[in-house]
Structures are given as C-alpha cells and as structure tokens.
Amino acid sequence: DQQVKQNSPSLSVQEGRISILNCDYTNSMFDYFLWYKKYPAEGPTFLISISSIKDKNEDGRFTVFLNKSAKHLSLHIVPSQPGDSAVYFCAASSKNRDDKIIFGKGTRLHILP
Amino acid sequence: DAMVIQNPRYQVTQFGKPVTLSCSQTLNHNVMYWYQQKSSQAPKLLFHYYDKDFNNEADTPDNFQSRRPNTSFCFLDIRSPGLGDAAMYLCATSRAGEWEKLFFGSGTQLSVL
Numbered sequence: 001d002q003q004v005k006q007n008s009p010s011l012s013v014q015e016g017r018i019s020i021l022n023c024d025y026t027n028s029m030f031d032y033f034l035w036y037k038k039y040p041a042e043g044p045t046f047l048i049s050i051s052s053i054k055d056k057n058e059d060g061r062f063t064v065f066l067n068k069s070a071k072h073l074s075l076h077i078v079p080s081q082p083g084d085s086a087v088y089f090c091a092a093s094s095k096n097r098d099d100k101i102i103f104g105k106g107t108r109l110h111i112l113p
Numbered sequence: 114d115a116m117v118i119q120n121p122r123y124q125v126t127q128f129g130k131p132v133t134l135s136c137s138q139t140l141n142h143n144v145m146y147w148y149q150q151k152s153s154q155a156p157k158l159l160f161h162y163y164d165k166d167f168n169n170e171a172d173t174p175d176n177f178q179s180r181r182p183n184t185s186f187c188f189l190d191i192r193s194p195g196l197g198d199a200a201m202y203l204c205a206t207s208r209a210g211e212w213e214k215l216f217f218g219s220g221t222q223l224s225v226l
Contacts, residue, residue, distance in 0.1 A: 004155070034213055043117070043203055043217025044156070089156070093213065100170075101215065103148075103155040 003027045004092050006104035014112050019077040021107050023090030026071065030092040033066060034101065035075050038087040047088070048075070077109075085111045116140070119204050119218035126194050127226050134189040134221045136204030144212065145187040147179060148203040150220075156203055162187060163209070191223075199225045 005024045013019040031052040036044035050057040050064045057064050063076045090104040117138045126132040148156040160169045162181045178190040201222050205215040
C-alpha cells in the first residue's frame with residue numbers, strides 16, 4: 001500500500017524550461033515532506049523540504065508547493081539545467097511515527113538540450 | 114570529506130548463504146538506517162539505530178538482522194538470502210534533531226544466485 005505516490009516514472013523537459021514533478025500522498029498524518037535527488041551510482045541526496053504549516057518553500061531554482069486539501073505536492077525547477085537530470089524521490093514523514101521517512105518510487109527527469 | 118561509505122558496491126551471494134553488508138560513516142551522526150530498494154520501487158526502511166537503540170520495522174523479515182558495534186559502523190546481516198532479497202541496499206545517517214536530512218551511501222547491489 002503506497003502512502004507516497006509518484007505516478008510519472010519519467011519526465012523529459014527542454015533545457016531552460018520549467019520542470020514540474022508531482023507527488024500525492026494518502027496518509028493525512030504526514031506533516032513533513034521532502035524531495036531527494038539521486039544521480040546514477042550515487043545515493044540520494046536531500047534537496048528541499050516543506051512543513052505542513054506552509055504551502056510553499058523556495059530554495060534557489062527549486063520550489064516545493066504543498067496542497068494539503070488535495071494531499072498533493074510538487075517540485076518546480078526553474079530554469080531546468082542539464083545537471084538536473086536525475087531521479088527525484090518524494091518523501092513524507094510524521095512526527096508521530098518516530099520520524100520514519102516514507103519514500104515514493106521516484107521520477108526520472110531528463111533535461112533535453 | 115565526511116561521508117557514508119558502503120562496501121562492497123556489488124555483492125553476489127548464493128541462495129541460502131549468509132551475507133553481510135557494511136556501512137561506515139565519518140559524520141558522527143547518531144542515527145543510522147538501512148533501506149532496501151528493489152528495481153523501480155521506493156526505498157523501504159528495514160530498521161534503524163538511534164545511538165545503540167535498535168528500531169525494527171514491523172514488516173522487516175526475521176531473515177534480516179543488524180549490528181552497530183560503534184557510532185561509525187553498521188552492518189546488515191541476511192541470514193539466509195532468497196531470490197527475493199536481491200536488491201539495492203542503502204545505508205543512511207542523520208543527526209539527531211535533523212532527522213529529515215538523510216545522508217546516503219552509494220549502496221550495495223546484492224545479487225542472489
């Protein structure tokens with residue numbers, strides 16, 4: 001039973017355009033959401049997070065939007081660069097669950113020249 | 114550079130033959146995690162240590178055990194590997210109070226013949 005869903009296995013975006021990666025969750029107890037980025041042959045690295053008390057968090061080219069009523073979050077990358085080509089994992093957690101982080105399956109982003 | 118190191122990168126074992134995967138960290142983080150990731154699936158938490166306190170996930174098979182002899186090292190023991198245990202095993206660490214920022218190793222790809 002997937003609690004964190006990334007329904008797009010892959011996404012291709014032209015360099016310079018906006019990349020939008022989507023994520024849905026089912027557990028209303030989740031109150032903290034994260035995005036991790038993974039390059040081939042490397043482990044995932046933390047990218048950006050958002051608390052459920054916010055609806056937007058921005059860090060440079062990366063912005064995460066949270067829509068609690070829809071149980072949906074998205075990661076926007078503007079402008080997309082070749083180095084953004086990677087697998088992006090959406091993840092969620094709840095303070096009531098010993099801070100356990102639940103990951104989605106990931107979305108592979110290809111930035112096209 | 115401080116990091117999380119997993120050895121070996123690739124591990125091949127035989128069906129039913131015990132195998133140990135190792136993880137070391139130079140970050141001096143309190144918490145160490147073991148995740149299992151099968152192809153095209155989400156990383157799944159097997160267990161974690163908060164200092165010496167072991168926390169097993171309810172659905173982690175008894176076949177999987179872990180040891181943390183000191184802060185720097187953590188081992189994953191698979192007592193009798195089955196074909197279904199072939200996966201990427203990811204070790205991660207986090208600092209107490211910054212649980213959302215996991216630092217991952219590059220992983221060990223386990224094959225079971």
